[in-house]
Amino acid sequence: MRAIRLHAFGPAENLIHEEVPDPTPAPGQVRIAVTAAGVHLLDTALRQGAPGPFPAPTELPTVPGREVAGTVDALGEGTDPHWLGKRVVAHLGMVPGGYAELAVTDAARLHEIPPTLDDAEAVAMIGTGRTTMGIVQFAELGTADAVLVTAAAGGIGTLLVQYAKNAGATVVGLAGGPEKVARVRANGADLAVDYTRPDWADHVRAHLGDAAATVVFDSVGGATGRAAVDLLGKGGHHLVYGWAGRGPHDGEPLTFTDEELTERAITSRSVLGPVMLEKAGGDIRTLELRALAEAAAGRLRPAVQRFPLAEAATAHHALETRATMGKVVLVP
Template sequence: MHAIRLHAFGPADNLRYETLPDPTPGAGQVRISVAAAGVHLVDTALRKGLPGPYPIPELPTVPGREVAGTIDAVGAEVDPGWAGKQVVAHLGMAPGGYAELAVTEVARLHEIPSGLSPAEAVAMIGTGRTTMGILQFTELGPDSVAIVTAAAGGIGTLLVQYAKNAGATVIGLAGGAAKVELVQRNGADLAVDYLGSDWPAKVRGFLADRRATVLFDSVGGDIARAAIDLLGKGGQHLVFGASGQSPKDAAALTLPDTELAARGITSEFVLGPPMLQRAGGDVRVLEDRAMAEAGAGRLRPAVHTFPLADAATAHHALETRATTGKVVLIP
């Protein structure tokens, strides 16, 4: 099979397209003929040898933990009825997704809902489950005013859709005219370019005497600070990332208690243990919710595809914010 391998930590160009032996499923495992493999920001950090939610891999390694495709082989103790099924899976702690073939435990599988492409299924098993996890921390309805940062990204796209489905007023922030247009087409009530210094004034003008009730913050920095100023009393600042920083660093971007008290808002970092705790310790709960939302047509992820052989280009594009939606490799 062809796969992407990393032999040395460093820049995106260290990702190499190589020929490797086909993997064989063991007991309780299946082999997936991969039609789509997800790329995550965590992959870019691990490529550099930086610690994060997953251990730094031993080299050489095949990166990637999100795959969709067709089961072409089953191991011992696996129902042979799985063979030939269209499935999607998050591989968990073991990487190996950037490849034409991937092996995983049968317990990790979800059948792909009808009408959902493999690339969209990959987006929902990773980005979708994170979105469902974030949404555990707030209740959205017709009285809600939600600000979504990075609204043209994978999570941002789904947050905009979910909030609109709940009847909320949605303000999407994005960088550049092309991304702003995507956010508008995705259904946001207002889409603004955060690269312009006047964007907070545009939001205030749109809201008139209303204030935002929840801020979904994945960028941090000056943009987040300006958006926090748009929150009203009782507003929520939900942090789930920060541009150029690891999740561990992003946890420090919540506001101090003294400022929270003065503003009358809450601020919390929602990734990792907080998200898992609310899901009862079972991440599959979030995966099931994500797949159900997509299968019912309520959420439709945006995907930005690259050939598997161009994984280095995909990493570079993701790191420079040159992508929209979920980045997916196609073997």
């Protein structure tokens, strides 16, 4: 099969498209003929050998990627035969191997893809979608809310805008550059603003009038994240799921003193990692099932940007330079 392999930690160009042996499913596993493989910003850090929620690979070369969709074409010993030929999606967990024409995983990780979703959309929902479902657990949104979403043209941001609109909230989406702002507006945001402009916060205040933001979904951090938090009114919530902004003073987590939070009567918390899993009852599949169900019903529509598998290095570079919109997916 053809796959992307990383032979040495470093730049995107270290991702090599080459021929490798076909994988064989072990007992309890399936092999998937991959039609879509998800690319995550975390993958770019792992490619460089950086630590993160998933450990960097200790043995090279390795095939990156942890989100795949396709058709089951082989079964390991003892695997339920009903999976053979099924169109499925799976998050591979701690084991990479997704950037390939074939991937193996435990049958317990599989979800059958709803007929209303294509494979790339299913990949978006099994990773980005499940994270979105985890984030919104911490916000009981309604018609009285004014929600501000940073990085609203990204994969999670796109879904957060839709979720908040479905709940009846007023939604403001921030994005970098005119093209992304247009995408956020088309996605249903009541107001879409370019956060690379110095006066963006003034536009938000003018739009909200006497109201104030009640929830900020923040994946940017830094100066932009701080300006977003400054738009919160009393009782507002700052929910953090990253700090990967591209602005000159972004890309850093925000910190607040207890005195500041108390004086302003706002909260700020990170909603990733164990706290998200605990909120979901300890079962990550709960979030995956919710995400797929929301997409299958048409309530959430993931934005997908496709790259050929052979161009994985280009996809990584685009992610790192914030040149993508929506979920990045490799297509063999």
